[in-house]
Amino acid sequence: MYSFTRSVHVFAICLIALSLQNRPANAQIAANKTILTIEIMLPRIVGDPVQAQRWGKIFSEMGETARIRQPLPSDKPEIRETKRGTFRILKVVGELNRKGDLVFPQKTFSMSQTDQIKAWLDELKVYGAQGSPDGKKFWGLNKKQFDDVVKALSVPVSKETKDKPLMEVVDALPIDKTYPVIVHPDAREEFFKIETAELRQEIQGVSSGTALAVLLRERGFGFRPLRTPSASIELTIQSLSEISDPWPVGWDINDSKPRNFIIPNLYKFVKTGFEEAPLQRVLDAISEQTKTSILIDYNLCEQKEIDVAEAAVSYPEKQTAWSLVLGSVVRQARLTHKIMLDEAGRPFVWVKPFVPYKLKGK
Numbered sequence: 372m373y374s375f376t377r378s379v380h381v382f383a384i385c386l387i388a389l390s391l392q393n394r395p396a397n398a399q400i401a402a403n404k405t406i407l408t409i410e411i412m413l414p415r416i417v418g419d420p421v422q423a424q425r426w427g428k429i430f431s432e433m434g435e436t437a438r439i440r441q442p443l444p445s446d447k448p449e450i451r452e453t454k455r456g457t458f459r460i461l462k463v464v465g466e467l468n469r470k471g472d473l474v475f476p477q478k479t480f481s482m483s484q485t486d487q488i489k490a491w492l493d494e495l496k497v498y499g500a501q502g503s504p505d506g507k508k509f510w511g512l513n514k515k516q517f518d519d520v521v522k523a524l525s526v527p528v529s530k531e532t533k534d535k536p537l538m539e540v541v542d543a544l545p546i547d548k549t550y551p552v553i554v555h556p557d558a559r560e561e562f563f564k565i566e567t568a569e570l571r572q573e574i575q576g577v578s579s580g581t582a583l584a585v586l587l588r589e590r591g592f593g594f595r596p597l598r599t600p601s602a603s604i605e606l607t608i609q610s611l612s613e614i615s616d617p618w619p620v621g622w623d624i625n626d627s628k629p630r631n632f633i634i635p636n637l638y639k640f641v642k643t644g645f646e647e648a649p650l651q652r653v654l655d656a657i658s659e660q661t662k663t664s665i666l667i668d669y670n671l672c673e674q675k676e677i678d679v680a681e682a683a684v685s686y687p688e689k690q691t692a693w694s695l696v697l698g699s700v701v702r703q704a705r706l707t708h709k710i711m712l713d714e715a716g717r718p719f720v721w722v723k724p725f726v727p728y729k730l731k732g733k
Contacts, residue, residue: 405459405496409435411473412442412466422471425482433489442466448475452500461495497600510596510616512604520596520604523547524580525715532586533573538566540586544579546606550596552583555609558592562608565590577664578713584620589669593617611670620666621711621721630694630710634718636661637694637710644688650704651680654697654722661693665708668723675724677704 411426423439430437451462465475473480473488480488501513509517526545541552554562568590574582583606587593593614597607611617624633631638639661645653658665672679684700697720701708707725710718 404457405461405499406455407435407461407463407492407496409437410462410464411437411439412446412448412464413439414467414469415442416469422467425471426467426473429482429485429488433485433492435492450476450495450500459499461500463492463495498598499602501598511598512596516598516604520550521580521714523550524583525578525713527578527715527717528575528582531573531575532570532582534569536567536569537586537590540570541583544583546579546583550604550606552594552606552608555607555613557613558609561610562592565592571669572667574664574666576717577666577719578715578717580618581621581666581711581713581719584618585666588620591670620668621713621719624710624712624718634661634663634710634720637663637697637720638692640690640692642688642690643696644686646685647683648685649680650682650684650700653684653700654679657693657697664719665697666719666721668721671724672706675705677706677724679704679706 409430411423413420413423427437427439446464446466448466449462449464451464453460453462463475465473468474468479471482478491480491501511512520523546528540528544530540530543532540544552546552570586571589572585574585577585583594587608588611591611592608593611594606594608595614595616595618597605599605606618609617624630641660654665654667657663667679669679682704684703686696686699697708701722702725705725706722708720708722711721712718
């Protein structure tokens with residue numbers, strides 16, 4: 372999507388930003404291309420039949436038609452989406468309970484909640500059966516969509532990244548073009564300021580999803596998959612201060628798996644020792660000797676006033692495992708580390724400042 376010249380970078384991102392600014396129009400187009408049918412099933416046990424008529428009137432006042440019917444034995448509340456040419460057909464089936472509330476999948480409305488019902492129906496018209504992705508787990512993606520995004524982000528970075536301009540590396544990431552990397556309009560101005568910033572670490576060999584999360588985080592940005600009204604998925608870049616659920620830097624490992632099986636080189640014994648050595652140089656040496664990617668949260672380090680390049684660390688000369696050396700030197704610099712997996716299941720080490728755990732209410 373991007374080229375390697377600044378002028379084309381600016382042009383391309385501006386086009387993307389303009390498309391995002393037009394999203395209200397896109398949402399209206401999606402809503403206009405959606406045909407909504409509503410069915411209300413009567414209670415399976417004795418209830419007040421007048422309630423169904425009242426619900427029919429409520430939907431009529433919203434400009435919607437609701438068909439009231441008896442339920443079949445196999446019926447249940449559901450939202451079913453199908454395609455008919457360029458139109459999206461949504462069949463929304465709800466069921467009255469004994470109290471007169473209308474029950475939909477994961478939604479229950481009383482007659483006093485007409486505003487909430489209308490807002491929900493409008494959301495379905497724009498985003499389809501899955502509804503708006505905002506505030507939902509896994510960014511509002513279903514399992515197949517999530518699995519497809521993970522697969523697209525699993526290809527490893529093949530080129531060197533250290534000291535390369537940020538946008539040059541983003542352009543070269545091997546991410547399926549089905550999932551374009553775009554800049555949110557709210558982040559556009561600030562992002563332009565750092566697109567030529569040189570990356571401080573090597574992420575070659577790491578999967579593109581984790582790599583993108585790391586390189587953006589260096590400059591205070593992150594990304595997340597965003598499902599659009601047209602049902603496409605974009606990888607949207609935003610400031611970390613504006614995004615509550617960025618794509619993570621790696622994924623946790625099952626606690627039952629021994630770490631020495633996951634990264635055996637990190638647990639090999641060697642004879643080593645040093646005094647007052649720069650932490651960055653030590654981490655680079657451990658990474659090279661163990662053939663393990665050691666990635667650093669430079670953004671949080673700067674916030675905590677920790678200079679990884681200048682922090683001096685020592686380790687007594689002796690026969691020891693690289694994992695023990697790593698644990699010791701990061702602690703000396705008020706850091707911690709954790710073994711994580713990238714999207715392809717490859718292990719790496721994530722180093723960041725130690726943040727004490729706080730009890731709720733303290």
